[in-house]
Amino acid sequence: MKRKITLKQIARELEVSISTVSKALSGSKEISEDTTQKIQAFAKLYNYRPNNIALSLKNRKTKTIGILIPEIVHHFFSTVIFGIERVANKRGYNVIVGLSNESFTKEIINMEMLANGSIDGFILSISKETLLKQDYHHFHATINQGMPIVMFDRVVSEVDCDKVIVDDFNGAVKAVNMLINKGCENIALLTTMDYVSVGRLRTQGYLEALERNNIEPNSDLILKINDSLNSADHLEFLENEINKFFELNPNIDGVFAVNELYAITAMKVAKKIGLKIPEDIQVIGFTDGVLSKHATPTLTTVSQHGQRIGEQAANLLIDRLESEDVEPDSFIVNSNPKSDFIKLVIETEIIERESTK
Amino acid sequence: MKRKITLKQIARELEVSISTVSKALSGSKEISEDTTQKIQAFAKLYNYRPNNIALSLKNRKTKTIGILIPEIVHHFFSTVIFGIERVANKRGYNVIVGLSNESFTKEIINMEMLANGSIDGFILSISKETLLKQDYHHFHATINQGMPIVMFDRVVSEVDCDKVIVDDFNGAVKAVNMLINKGCENIALLTTMDYVSVGRLRTQGYLEALERNNIEPNSDLILKINDSLNSADHLEFLENEINKFFELNPNIDGVFAVNELYAITAMKVAKKIGLKIPEDIQVIGFTDGVLSKHATPTLTTVSQHGQRIGEQAANLLIDRLESEDVEPDSFIVNSNPKSDFIKLVIETEIIERESTK
DNA sequence: TTGTAGGCGTTATCAC
DNA sequence: GTGATAACGCCTACAA
Numbered sequence: 001m002k003r004k005i006t007l008k009q010i011a012r013e014l015e016v017s018i019s020t021v022s023k024a025l026s027g028s029k030e031i032s033e034d035t036t037q038k039i040q041a042f043a044k045l046y047n048y049r050p051n052n053i054a055l056s057l058k059n060r061k062t063k064t065i066g067i068l069i070p071e072i073v074h075h076f077f078s079t080v081i082f083g084i085e086r087v088a089n090k091r092g093y094n095v096i097v098g099l100s101n102e103s104f105t106k107e108i109i110n111m112e113m114l115a116n117g118s119i120d121g122f123i124l125s126i127s128k129e130t131l132l133k134q135d136y137h138h139f140h141a142t143i144n145q146g147m148p149i150v151m152f153d154r155v156v157s158e159v160d161c162d163k164v165i166v167d168d169f170n171g172a173v174k175a176v177n178m179l180i181n182k183g184c185e186n187i188a189l190l191t192t193m194d195y196v197s198v199g200r201l202r203t204q205g206y207l208e209a210l211e212r213n214n215i216e217p218n219s220d221l222i223l224k225i226n227d228s229l230n231s232a233d234h235l236e237f238l239e240n241e242i243n244k245f246f247e248l249n250p251n252i253d254g255v256f257a258v259n260e261l262y263a264i265t266a267m268k269v270a271k272k273i274g275l276k277i278p279e280d281i282q283v284i285g286f287t288d289g290v291l292s293k294h295a296t297p298t299l300t301t302v303s304q305h306g307q308r309i310g311e312q313a314a315n316l317l318i319d320r321l322e323s324e325d326v327e328p329d330s331f332i333v334n335s336n337p338k339s340d341f342i343k344l345v346i347e348t349e350i351i352e353r354e355s356t357k
Numbered sequence: 358m359k360r361k362i363t364l365k366q367i368a369r370e371l372e373v374s375i376s377t378v379s380k381a382l383s384g385s386k387e388i389s390e391d392t393t394q395k396i397q398a399f400a401k402l403y404n405y406r407p408n409n410i411a412l413s414l415k416n417r418k419t420k421t422i423g424i425l426i427p428e429i430v431h432h433f434f435s436t437v438i439f440g441i442e443r444v445a446n447k448r449g450y451n452v453i454v455g456l457s458n459e460s461f462t463k464e465i466i467n468m469e470m471l472a473n474g475s476i477d478g479f480i481l482s483i484s485k486e487t488l489l490k491q492d493y494h495h496f497h498a499t500i501n502q503g504m505p506i507v508m509f510d511r512v513v514s515e516v517d518c519d520k521v522i523v524d525d526f527n528g529a530v531k532a533v534n535m536l537i538n539k540g541c542e543n544i545a546l547l548t549t550m551d552y553v554s555v556g557r558l559r560t561q562g563y564l565e566a567l568e569r570n571n572i573e574p575n576s577d578l579i580l581k582i583n584d585s586l587n588s589a590d591h592l593e594f595l596e597n598e599i600n601k602f603f604e605l606n607p608n609i610d611g612v613f614a615v616n617e618l619y620a621i622t623a624m625k626v627a628k629k630i631g632l633k634i635p636e637d638i639q640v641i642g643f644t645d646g647v648l649s650k651h652a653t654p655t656l657t658t659v660s661q662h663g664q665r666i667g668e669q670a671a672n673l674l675i676d677r678l679e680s681e682d683v684e685p686d687s688f689i690v691n692s693n694p695k696s697d698f699i700k701l702v703i704e705t706e707i708i709e710r711e712s713t714k
Numbered sequence: 715t716t717g718t719a720g721g722c723g724t725t726a727t728c729a730c
Numbered sequence: 731g732t733g734a735t736a737a738c739g740c741c742t743a744c745a746a
Contacts, residue, residue, distance in 0.1 A: 003503050004473070006739060017717045022741060032715060047498075051474040053419065054739035056410045057722050064453070064475075072442070073435045075647075082430050085456050094470060096421070096453040099442050113451060116361070117408040117723090118421075141404075146360050235650070264651050271653065290432075291651050293592070294621050296628065363723060374733045379725060389731055411723035414738050474739090 005046045014042060056117075064094040065317060066119035068110055070102045070127045070154075075260075075289035076306050077125070080152065083310020084123055091318050093120075104129040108138045120321050121148040123313045126156060132195050134158075148324075150317045152309050154198060162320065164313045164344045168198045168286075171302040171348030172205025173212075175284045176256050178300075178350060180213050182357045184254030184282055188221045190242070190262040202258045202286055220249055225262065238262070242269045253281050260287045264295055267355060283355040297354030305346050312344050362403045371399060413474075421451040422674060423476035425467055427459045427484045427511075432617075432646035433663050434482070437509065440667020441480055448675050450477075461486040465495045477678050478505040480670045483513060489552050491515075505681075507674045509666050511555060519677065520700045521670045525555045525643075528659045528705030529562025530569075532641045533613050535657075535707060537570050539714045541611030541639055545578045547599070547619040559615045559643055577606055582619065595619070599626045610638050617644045621652055624712060640712040654711030662703055669701050 011018045024031045024039035056062040098110035139159045149161040192199040223245045257263035263285025288303035368375045381388045381396035413419040455467035496516045506518040546563045549556040580602045614620035620642025645660035
């Protein structure tokens with residue numbers, strides 16, 4: 001077992017100085033043909049590779065991106081990671097993943113763990129608990145330390161940073177519009193509690209679409225589901241809630257659900273009580289995951305393009321990291337660093353499947 | 358924007374030496390009460406945290422684990438990551454993720470990228486292409502460099518390292534046994550091509566169960582599906598294959614599928630051609646993912662306990678990393694480092710749902 | 715053409 | 731009690 005070889009060892013072995021080795025390996029023409037050749041051959045033989053940690057320390061940049069997300073066993077988030085990793089890798093960066101599990105404390109711990117030199121910047125989506133608490137001091141702190149953050153999906157206006165968001169509002173408008181155009185007259189909304197901003201935006205989109213079509217919103221047709229329960233009991237609870245809801249409102253002929261699970265469950269309940277999809281009731285869900293594609297009938301969804309979100313976020317972050325390099329040299333007067341944060345809105349796309357006519 | 362503060366800056370500010378600051382902060386009692394207090398207060402005020410990179414360089418360990426997997430948008434793998442992250446975090450480690458996308462080359466590039474000091478050890482699952490090529494030199498190389506590897510799920514006997522695997526063989530036996538006990542007489546096997554070892558093991562389990570029950574295996578009832586196509590066309594292809602298969606073998610009353618997708622698709626096709634589940638045909642799939650839980654009918658599956666796999670793998674790796682620290686001091690004669698690699702077999706568990714009687 | 719020295723941030727050893 | 735020094739591995743400005 002031969003440990004990784006270092007410049008020092010090569011130098012000792014070849015009886016030259018460390019800097020000669022360094023220069024020879026980087027192809028500097030300060031060094032003579034002969035020694036360069038000799039050194040490069042030796043290095044190749046022993047498979048020399050510069051130590052990343054040493055480089056990081058010297059260059060004060062690690063070439064790695066920290067991702068901090070609420071959960072990973074989740075189609076949307078893993079898709080985003082996939083997108084991030086893709087461009088990160090292409091641009092020479094690694095990716096380090098931290099999970100908050102929707103917990104405020106774990107989010108903070110993870111941030112501190114990574115912010116101490118391990119990474120050059122963050123790409124993150126805020127945990128539910130943090131959103132509830134509305135305590136964003138840890139974001140401000142790391143930004144103040146000069147570490148850039150790019151937020152995606154669950155973002156918050158209180159923090160100044162680059163953001164990549166889904167066009168939740170218009171996605172919902174499009175979906176509900178489609179239901180209306182396909183003949184639905186009593187469209188139900190299945191949504192979450194308000195504190196997760198995306199849920200709120202999707203609800204607003206639902207209302208907006210109704211208004212544009214001169215349909216009076218009916219609060220009976222809106223079901224707000226408490227999603228704070230954990231998965232074990234959650235599924236049953238969900239089915240019961242939706243079941244009650246459908247029985248109270250037998251006139252429902254269209255459903256817009258703010259996430260895939262609600263949509264799938266709505267279909268399941270509908271089928272159980274004898275409704276035909278899409279003949280009797282049409283369903284559209286936000287978020288295009290595995291379930292939608294494989295449900296029977298397959299589910300029409302609003303796709304968020306998770307991969308694109310990840311790619312854009314990574315590009316945004318890396319662009320900022322690499323532009324910072326130049327900053328100290330440039331004396332642009334209007335650099336205006338406070339307000340030129342970018343907010344990318346990723347358009348949604350409706351994927352039509354069998355649950356709509 | 359105040360950059361992260363360093364020992365040097367504290368020292369300068371307080372007009373003491375760097376080493377005094379270092380000692381004071383680590384609570385050494387070499388330093389007087391007074392200065393210790395003063396320094397600690399100052400450090401707290403400026404929120405001093407030691408720089409991880411510098412520590413890594415000094416200690417020659419990064420306290421981070423490299424995960425290298427074929428894909429991340431995949432329930433099983435993300436579950437494993439979840440498990441790894443959990444124990445890694447608990448034990449003070451970070452987790453850096455690389456994706457091979459089932460590509461041999463990307464696997465190598467990622468390994469080399471991470472092996473140059475960025476991590477202390479690997480947890481990985483081998484890409485399909487690598488398994489096909491049977492070229493494992495990169496694993497040997499990194500192990501030879503003194504970097505431990507723990508493989509999970511897709512492992513290979515040619516590489517000497519710790520392994521955590523699913524009991525694919527017995528899982529399959531259990532599943533097929535269950536089908537037999539529930540009255541199935543013509544059990545079909547839906548499997549992949551042979552080169553992915555887990556597929557082969559599950560196939561062997563299927564055969565074993567038949568044999569134990571004195572049932573003559575019938576090659577007509579085994580469908581090997583070419584899964585090298587990409588997802589776009591794959592689904593349709595899959596449905597067609599299974600459809601043809603079912604039509605050729607109308608006597609099938611039980612299906613064991615080596616993965617969730619095949620099982621779900623089999624159910625879909627069965628329903629389409631008018632078979633009732635589980636009355637006419639019962640189905641069990643390997644891998645317990647989201648689809649199984651939400652399909653109609655819900656699918657009986659063989660759960661692999663992905664999270665536990667991840668946890669065990671992480672514990673194995675960290676145990677090895679932290680035992681290495683002691684090694685140089687201990688002069689145990691029978692240390693026998695070559696052959697004491699651990700192979701953990703995680704038992705599967707059948708989760709009964711509606712697709713079986 | 716080659717080598718020396720300093721520094722990235724930290725800790726540990728040893729001297730004062 | 732406090733501080734100087736070396737070392738982790740690398741790079742680079744500056745000497746020789």
